[in-house]
Amino acid sequence: MEPIYLGVNIDHVATLRQARGTRYPDPIKAALDAEQAGADSITLHLREDRRHIQDHDVERLVELRQTKVNLEMAATDEMVGIACRLRPEDVCLVPERREELTTEGGLDVAGQVERLKDVCTRLDESGVRVSLFIDADKAQIDAAKETGAPVIELHTGHYADLGEVSHWGQQQELERIREAAAYAHGLGLQVNAGHGLHYHNVQPVARIPEIVELNIGHAIVAHAVFVGFAEAVREMKRLMVEARMMG
Numbered sequence: 001m002e003p004i005y006l007g008v009n010i011d012h013v014a015t016l017r018q019a020r021g022t023r024y025p026d027p028i029k030a031a032l033d034a035e036q037a038g039a040d041s042i043t044l045h046l047r048e049d050r051r052h053i054q055d056h057d058v059e060r061l062v063e064l065r066q067t068k069v070n071l072e073m074a075a076t077d078e079m080v081g082i083a084c085r086l087r088p089e090d091v092c093l094v095p096e097r098r099e100e101l102t103t104e105g106g107l108d109v110a111g112q113v114e115r116l117k118d119v120c121t122r123l124d125e126s127g128v129r130v131s132l133f134i135d136a137d138k139a140q141i142d143a144a145k146e147t148g149a150p151v152i153e154l155h156t157g158h159y160a161d162l163g164e165v166s167h168w169g170q171q172q173e174l175e176r177i178r179e180a181a182a183y184a185h186g187l188g189l190q191v192n193a194g195h196g197l198h199y200h201n202v203q204p205v206a207r208i209p210e211i212v213e214l215n216i217g218h219a220i221v222a223h224a225v226f227v228g229f230a231e232a233v234r235e236m237k238r239l240m241v242e243a244r245m246m247g
């Protein structure tokens, strides 16, 4: 039985801070508390519009983290330069549109393989491991493999959204994710997953044996409002490990 790891995304602790332009709550304190509570890594998304995570948050986290940093970013020259300078353990390349409320889908790797190959090479040369945030789609998985990135993160947003409207539709999407995880694992890729996962939909995804890591943020921050950040992380990790052990 392979373990399953939890990457805690601290973006929306920063959202609360940016709402008033204060110095609190500090997302880096949240990150360190999450690590003490069982997080296996910390994810943060440095968006081009800096709506939540700021450059100084990334700089402080890289310096202070006890586990690993997974920096989510668009595949732009600016962001690649920042990643090569700060050298987090991991970078996850995600699509970005300024007007989006949150990430709306996976990165179109198939449409830009050569450009992403160059980005992956630059990051790899700086010692940064690259993950590609993609939909559960075989063509995108094949393209991800072609870029040389060793890791993919399957977008679970459609699965999460369908959970609100159609149990049958959600089961269909879950089967797509299961098949994509098995296919990608068969190609030798590490398979992670994330987006929209919460305390009531995480276990079916955590049961997928090929999935190594789940990146979860919004639901943990929301729950932390009521139970505190450390307890919210502990509860999520417990659900994941319980699901993986149940099989």
Ligand SMILES: CC(=O)[C@@H](O)[C@H](O)COP(=O)(O)O
Residues within 6 Å of the ligand: 009, 011, 012, 045, 072, 094, 101, 102, 103, 133, 194, 195, 196
């Ligand atoms: C890529 C992904 O699904 C999220 O980690 C991403 O960070 C979402 O963007 P916001 O955190 O800005 O909602």
Ligand SMILES: NCC(=O)COP(=O)(O)O
Residues within 6 Å of the ligand: 009, 043, 153, 193, 194, 195, 196, 197, 215, 216, 217, 218, 219
């Ligand atoms: N890549 C997914 C992530 O880091 C967290 O997404 P969410 O749980 O905030 O939706």
